[in-house]
Amino acid sequence: MFKQVGSALKHQARNVLFLATGRPVSPTPISSMTLDADDVALAKDLLSHKDSWLDKKSVHIFEQAFCDFTGADEAASFNAGRIALSAILSSLEIQHGDEVVVPGYTCVVVPNAVTTAKAIPVYCDIELDTYGLDINCLKQRVSSRTKVIILQHLYGLVCRDFEAILEFARKRGIAIIEDCAHATGASYRGVKVGLHGDAGFYSCEQSKVFNSTCGGVAVSRRSDLMQRIRSFQSNASWPSEHQIESALKTVILNHYRFKHSDRWWRGDLALMKYGDWAYVSTTPAEVSQNTGVPGQVRMSGAVAVIARNQILKTAAYNNKRIKNAQAWSEWCQERSVRQPMIIDESEPIFLRYPVLMDTQYKRSPYTMLKHHGILPGDWFRSHLHPASIKLDDCPNAQIAVEQCINLPCLNDDD
Ligand SMILES: *Cc1c(COP(=O)(O)O)cnc(C)c1O
16 A cells, blocks of 8 residues: 555656646556446446356357357356467477467567477567568478467567468477467458467456456367367356455556546556556566466456457447557658558557667657657567577567557547
8 A cells, every 4th residue: 555655656646747848747657548437337336246256258248249259159258368379289289399380579478388388489580561470490490399389469460471371280290379468359361360360369367459457268179179279168166256356456546547538646546556566467476487377267257247248349349449550650650660560351450559660769658649649559569578588590580679669559439
């Protein structure tokens, strides 16, 4: 509590400084912009109905809504996207020592899921058009021990070499897992991403397309895999009461900190009330890779209620993102900034709008606020964000680490 009061005071002092120097006190936030008053009302109601927190029916209703949105036949929810990935790796019956190709520009929790499955992550470089796996590098990284390729649709784009990678893997009998943590709702040739490979996973962590503070979903069109993913889910435990309370309070906290129009002061009030409950998505032990994926944990009924409310709004929010991305595209053209590629027959949803700009902006996003009036996201400050791990032989990823910032795709009036 004292810590929260301290940071609130510091924040308000900064606001005074910003007002004095003519900078906006609340620049457009880059995260939690889908949390509205109705989500807050649900979270408050759930906080006073503890008896409903482990309700399996709510989980089922969310999974059904997720299927309706993506067109999947079946979906299994977990307490995080990384656990959904664990479920998929387990369903693929990965053996000790098998190799799994992982993009060399991703979240550390992705290789953590691979090592948790006792497999070996083999890092592959990305391309700089969509920040997905580069097919030429992939061909060099694959060996006779490769069982799985994890490809990614980063920032809500559909990855450039998608078709080529699917075909390459199919010919060799290598399974494809689509990491759709950023791309819920994006599609390729009219089919949502996540449904093109052997399996796909999504995230509803607090910075993602839809947001219930924590959560993830696994899908597979292969019935053998889906059955094993389901059984992984039935054997999973529930999150702790503390985790659920933290997730619900963080919905309220993030609404006031990031979405509310008076967030410049209401955010601080919320921080004093709920700050001690703020949900930690990735623990220090995960970042330092001293631990793997945090358990075999399913999505709680309480979080599922929020996740369902969010997924019902995702199509509308994604349309706004797509519209705002068009404005960023023009912004890039006016300044000769390299913009992301939209591959033929794809419909990206632009969780964020990634651009390659001068390294000073990646080093200090506030420099971007000063020069351009935009506070960008700095996702992937390292090859395995947020762990400060540097990978060799991933030169494009290195460029992205140094130059790729991402611009917000939802505005205050959206
Ligand atoms: C966030 C993220 C994940 C993991 O999702 P969680 O729900 O946080 O476990 C996986 N891959 C990428 C690229 C991500 O950004």
